[in-house]
Amino acid sequence: MKVSVALLLELGVILAALSLFGALARRFALSPIPLYLLAGLALGEGGIAPVPAAGPFVETGAGIGVVLLLLVLGLEFTVPEFTISLRRHLPSAVVDLVLNAAPGAVAGWLLGLDAGAILALAGVTYISSSGIIARLLGDLRRLGNRESPAVLSVLVLEDFLPIASVDVPSQFTPTPWHEWPSASAPGPSSLPPPPTRSPPSCPTRPPPPAPGSGPNRPAPPAPGAPSPSPSPTPGTCPWATRRSAPASSSSAKQRMPPELTADIRSTISKGSMLMGIVTQTTPAPPETASDFGSQVQYSLTTVPDPLTVSPAEGTVELGDLVIVASRIAVDPIETNEIAVYLPVGSEAWQLVLDYTGMQVPAPSGWTATPGEANERILFKPDSEHATIGPERGLTLQLNKLRINRQIGTAPIGIELSWRKPGNSAWKTENQTLDIGKFPADFYLRNLKPDRAYIDNGDTVTLTWERPEGTGATYHLLYENTEIEVTGYSTFPVQDIRRNTMFYLRGRIQQGTGTAERTLSTYVTVNKPDMEVSDLGVHGKQT
Incomplete structure (x- = not known):
């Protein structure tokens, strides 16, 4: 079996950091858990020393470690002792439920959430981490204390209660x-009968922009022709709902971003007790890229939301774009570059006046290179390639864009160079996100x-x-x-x-x-x- 040198080096860094923090904790008679969390922040994505090669290994080892920790904890007690303790401390568990679940439920009610969301938020404030508390009891040598059986009984009941929670019916899942x-x-009685007609027909998925001065630069419309109309909004067509970004940046915040959807799917698949809600009672078939129509899904948000066009004269309005790339299919892909094309000019279909003053903070482990000549910003990983998977997305930021002075919808081209792990040939995938530019008073x-x-x-x-x-x-x-x-x-x-x-x-x-x-x-x-x-x-x- 071939073992990556980067993996061994990063595991060495992780073990050295954990050993150092553990020694510091023992020196000051503290639990090492908070220091371990700090080590994770320092070594994780966005930290001072990211360890991308060791990520999958650490995630698998962490799951096994939690299971073994709880197993060792169970060996400290006999079944009769634990059964009696559970019955004795049931009132304490009820008090725990009322005091800890109530804040989340009240917050959900005040926010106007539905019943399922209120229950989920109550679970967030109610459930404690059995693994962390069990480790703390062991580190502080408190497993033999009188109060420990009560604490453990409440934790066990916390873990069992979500299993008995109601199944959230499928009607909580929106359908376009x-x-x-x-x-x-019918409309309101004070109005004439509203017109009832079929929704707009679903067009075929728009092709990527035709090449201009760059390999994926959107081509301008013919002279005298109107600017391109926005792509169908989410809910108009199946591909617009699941496979492309909203017609304008303003609608991107109104639906769950793909990367968040992937995180929730991953949490549920791992049996997380965070929410305590069963959202799927039958196994779903494995998903592939063909289920979503593209290798990577993108969500687009803007600051301000929506973007504001610059006035006819005077000061130029600035705007920021945040593009989140995620992959919902279970198998990851590798990428060696991502190019974002922003149309430059003063027309309604173009976005920015020029690239002057643009700021492009590259993601950790990446390099960003703006190039106004071919109207693109090229993102390249510092290593040979980067991985995009269901649990590892990518955020691209373009700040201080000089928005032009014409109301309209601008197409943003994204060109992804990708391959499956183990393959040597790179492929190219093009997608277009439409973003609206609005007057200041809209x-x-x-x-x-x-x-x-x-x-x-x-x-x-x-x-x-x-x-x-x-x-x-x-x-x-x-x-x-x-x-x-x-x-x-x-x-x-x-x-x-x-x-x-x-x-x-x-x-x-x-x-x-x-x-x-x-x-x-x-x-x-x-x-x-x-x-x-x-x-x-x-x-x-x-």
């Missing part, structure tokens, strides 16, 4: 409106229902914030319905019978440029209606 059956949803925010959890057939009133007199148009989309709500900041939707994702789209046009911002919110229905296309019943007739 275009995939759901149609349903009638905003669209705080879309929310008056109730996030309703009974079947109830009415939901949606509210949002928007400016007056900007010339923007607004549409509300849900299921197979699209309603123009320009001029309104509140809208009641009646007779909701299924869990529903609502989208609010604001669009503003000036000259040949169009910018679009989309918000979303979700309403859960108690005992929702279901539609079944094929139902088979097997058994004896009675």
Whole structure:
């Protein structure tokens, strides 16, 4: 078996650091656990001495270590002793539940979260780390103390309680409106019957930008032609929901970023007791890159949100872009460079006036090289290659961009050079993210229902914030319905019978440029209606 020299060196650094911290802890009669945590921060990603080669080994060893630690702890007690202790200290566990879960539940309720999210937040403040506490008891030589059985009993009950928690039904998982059956949803009685029409047809996935002066530079539109319209927003097409970034940077914060989705999937798959919620009762098939249409998924956010165009004269507005690259498929890939293309110019379809003053803080272990000549910023790992996987993403930042003076939607090209581990040939993947540029007085925010959890057939009133007199148009989309709500900041939707994702789209046009911002919110229905296309019943007739 071939062992990487980098792996051995990094393991040596880790063991040396842990030994040093352990010696310091013993010298001052302290537990080494806080010092071990500091060592992890110093040696982890973004620390003073990252150890990327040893990462997978350390993660596997950590899981085994926790299991063995709890096993050794169990050997300290007999079954009768532990059973009696559990029964005796059940009231203490109840007090622990009330005092520690209540703050999280109250915070979730005050934030207007649904029942599942409130339960999850309560679990965050309730569950303690059995492994860390058990190690502390051993380090401080307190396993033989009178109070230790009570502490351990409460910890065991904390670990068992989430197992008995309710299964969060599938209706807590949002489904894009275009995939759901149609349903009638009349508008408010004071308005004429709203127009009901099919959502926009799903176009084919847009190809990467045509080459210009760079290998992936977006080509300008033909003279006199309008600027390219924004790509479909999340929820319009399957590929727009799962495989591409939002049509404007402003909508990127309205949905869970891919890297966070990957983290949650990883936490659940490892059996974490953090939330204590079963979110999937049947095993899912292994995911591959083909399930998501691309090797890497990107989410895009901006500061400010949304981006503001510069005034016609005078001071230039500055903006920041944050692009998070993540991989949801279970198998990692390697990359030796990522190029980000920002269109330069003064047209509506272009983003920045020039690269003057741009700041590009490279990720740890990477080098960033801006090049205005070919309108790209090239990110390269300091080593031969870097790894992107379900638990290891990459954040690219572009700061102090000089936004041009035309409202519109600009395409940002991303070119990834990648390969599977063990392969020698590099491949190239191109993707485009669309980002909107808006006037200074435009905003669209705080879309929310008056109730996030309703009974079947109830009415939901949606509210949002928007400016007056900007010339923007607004549409509300849900299921197979699209309603123009320009001029309104509140809208009641009646007779909701299924869990529903609502989208609010604001669009503003000036000259040949169009910018679009989309918000979303979700309403859960108690005992929702279901539609079944094929139902088979097997058994004896009675």
